[in-house]
Amino acid sequence: MPLDGIRKIFQETYGQDPDVIGIAPGRVNLIGEHTDYNDGFVFPAAIDRGLQIAACVTKAETKTFSVQMGHGDPFKVGTVQPGFTEGWAKYPAGMGWALSQVADHELPNLKVVIDSNIPIGSGVSSSAALEMAFGVVWNYLGKLALDNRELARLGQVCENKFVGVNSGIMDQMASAMGREGMAMYLDTRTKVIEYFPVPKGLSVVLCDTKKERALTTSAYNERRTQCELAAQYLGVKMLRDADLGKLEAAKSHFPDVIYRRAKHVITENTRCGAFTAALTTGNLELIGILMRESHQSLRYDYEVSCDELDSMAESAWAAPGCIGARMMGGGFGGACIALVKTDKLEAFTEATLQIYKLASGRDGEAMACRIVDGARLLSA
Numbered sequence: 001m002p003l004d005g006i007r008k009i010f011q012e013t014y015g016q017d018p019d020v021i022g023i024a025p026g027r028v029n030l031i032g033e034h035t036d037y038n039d040g041f042v043f044p045a046a047i048d049r050g051l052q053i054a055a056c057v058t059k060a061e062t063k064t065f066s067v068q069m070g071h072g073d074p075f076k077v078g079t080v081q082p083g084f085t086e087g088w089a090k091y092p093a094g095m096g097w098a099l100s101q102v103a104d105h106e107l108p109n110l111k112v113v114i115d116s117n118i119p120i121g122s123g124v125s126s127s128a129a130l131e132m133a134f135g136v137v138w139n140y141l142g143k144l145a146l147d148n149r150e151l152a153r154l155g156q157v158c159e160n161k162f163v164g165v166n167s168g169i170m171d172q173m174a175s176a177m178g179r180e181g182m183a184m185y186l187d188t189r190t191k192v193i194e195y196f197p198v199p200k201g202l203s204v205v206l207c208d209t210k211k212e213r214a215l216t217t218s219a220y221n222e223r224r225t226q227c228e229l230a231a232q233y234l235g236v237k238m239l240r241d242a243d244l245g246k247l248e249a250a251k252s253h254f255p256d257v258i259y260r261r262a263k264h265v266i267t268e269n270t271r272c273g274a275f276t277a278a279l280t281t282g283n284l285e286l287i288g289i290l291m292r293e294s295h296q297s298l299r300y301d302y303e304v305s306c307d308e309l310d311s312m313a314e315s316a317w318a319a320p321g322c323i324g325a326r327m328m329g330g331g332f333g334g335a336c337i338a339l340v341k342t343d344k345l346e347a348f349t350e351a352t353l354q355i356y357k358l359a360s361g362r363d364g365e366a367m368a369c370r371i372v373d374g375a376r377l378l379s380a
Helices: 003-014 087-102 126-141 148-163 170-177 217-234 244-253 256-281 284-300 307-318 342-360
Strands: 020-029 044-058 063-066 109-116 182-187 193-197 202-208 322-328 335-341 365-369 376-379
Touching (some): 003 020, 020 170, 044 365, 087 126, 087 148, 170 182, 335 342
Antiparallel strands (some): 020 044, 020 376, 044 182
16 A cells, blocks of 8 residues: 555544554565474565554554454553453554563553555464564654564564464564565574575465465464474474484484474474575575475474365476475465466466366465565654
């Protein structure tokens, strides 16, 4: 939406002009799934599916209105606590709560309008974008002088301590630290980022199964607990510190399901390292191999895929111009990510969706995405 558009909606909603307008992107993840909460490696990129937020300071409670989802529960940023906000408003409430933990003065309450073109339930992290959008706006209006890395960290605090999902930091870092045209190789332990350009002639395509994600908070947290248990069995701080040799040597000492969870994380970290070399050298064949291996590992070892995700990945693999494809995100629905030769984009889209329809009985959607900069202010 153009800035005049969200400004007009803000005026219609609150009868005044906003003080500031910010933006935060959603993200895709080329490879490195379910590794971030194991101190591992990930390879996300911020995309041009994001949200705008217009806001002004108010002396009353914080009020939020989403063009797509309507009014959120109001809250007072200085007193809101985990468990007291329901629905989508728990994300801005949680971000205000997290920011308040590091502020040396009380944050202002806000009147807010949000407009988003992020596909909901597709695994491109609308929640992290919402957190980062509120982060940059509150950072400015609250005179906090925090950098985007710190906003990302506080977004994870919001997710873990307020929302109640024990996620890693990848989504927030991708939304906060994205760079136009670049994928981010992120070490989630050290927070060091290396940027790698996506090879020329390739497009990033989001292949939505149109099955809304069904990975519940309890299932997500269960996977994390299993990984922590595996690390204990292996005598390491986190699975990032283990290797396949150590895992195989200890295989007989713990349950098969724990072994398979650990195997995915360890091998996925290795694939992330290999992916950097493949991007650097432009080895498209290796990129495809690594993405397919990632999907199969998520399918069989981590068990977070589903029939629709498998069908979409297999449809993409069979389509013209596909370099590589795999499921992406938490799992059990959502979307696959594909790297596709740009000159074959139309043929790829048509073939993938046709094959997917025959296999699943569902109408999917394929969206070519542009890689963009991270969360920032658009006007102030």
